[in-house]
Amino acid sequence: MNDDQLLRYSRHILLPEIDVEGQQALLDGRALVVGAGGLGSPAAMYLAAAGVGTLVLADHDTVDLTNLQRQIMHSADMVGLPKVASARATLHRLNPQTRLEPIQARLEGEALEAEVGRADVVLDCTDNFATRHAINRACVKHRKPLVSGAAIRFDGQVSVFDLRKPDSGCYHCLFPEGEDIEEVRCAVMGVFAPIVGIVGTIQAAEALKVLIGCGRTLDGRLLLLDGLSMEWRSVALGRDPGCAVCGTARCAGAVESALR
Structure with missing residues (x-):
């Protein structure tokens, strides 16, 4: 870490739970x-600002005028451009390092x-179950920690599935694929702008925390936000031993290890 980085990230480094070693991990x-x-x-x-x-x-999408009410990485002059191009410009200004x-x-x-295989941590910031389940399957296969968030109307939820741990559940344990779960979209149901900010920041x-290895993550817990009353609930989550995704993958992994 050079002098510029020591100064830029000094407020992190002052925290004993992070210190120089934690910032270097980021x-x-x-x-x-x-x-x-x-x-x-x-x-x-926040990941860029923090020094990841x-x-x-x-x-795959482009910036639309309707996005600007809540998607703070994009601006009016970026409408019509790919979201990743808009994001790259914003994040580079925020932290060129x-x-x-x-x-x-x-x-x-x-x-x-x-x-997923190359990542140290995966953040699911999508808005549909098919993609969420695909990301989850890849994280289970490669044993990568998954940070999952969702927001609609005035409600938000966030959890961590630390698939490096043998006793951690996966997204499929919580929302089994193929079950009759109503899928709602912002385009139809609407979303209160700050809710996505709150969930995305969490x-x-x-x-x-996963990258640094500090504190207690939301692994094994689902955090629920009711934005209308601004009340939080924490629900304990457990791994489903019969899960068609993580149960099967882990049993196969255990057998493979035993045969070595």
Whole structure:
């Protein structure tokens, strides 16, 4: 860490839970943020500002006028441009020391697998169950910690699935794929602008804690926000031993280890 970095990140370094070693862990870290919208905006901005060394940001969409009410990484002069291009400009202004790797595509299949495999932490900032489950499967396969957030109307939720731990559940344990779960979108239901900021910022905080290895993350807990009453609830989560995603993967991993 050079003198400029020591000064830039001095307020982190003053915290005994972080110190020089923790800040160096951030500088050496690689975070994958899937989605550059309402959740991805504050999440990516705080990760860059905090000094995460490499930030991979994936989004296939372009900036629309309706995004500007809540997607703070984008501005009016960026309407019509790819979100990752807009994000790159914003994040570079915020912290030119962070290496930005924009992916202007819907991250899926082998490309998703490859990026998850390279990441130290993955942030799911998407808005649909199909993508969330695909990200979860990749994180389970590669045993990568997943920070998941969601927001709609006045409600928000966030959790961490630390898939490096054998007793940690996965997103599928909480929301099994194929079950009759109503999928709602901001375009239809609306969203209170600060809610995505609150949830996305918490996602950034949890990802930073994962990279540093400090404090207690939301692994094993689901944090729920009612923005109308501004009340929080914390719900304990457990791993489903019969989960079709993490149960099967871990049993296979255990068998493979035993045969070595």
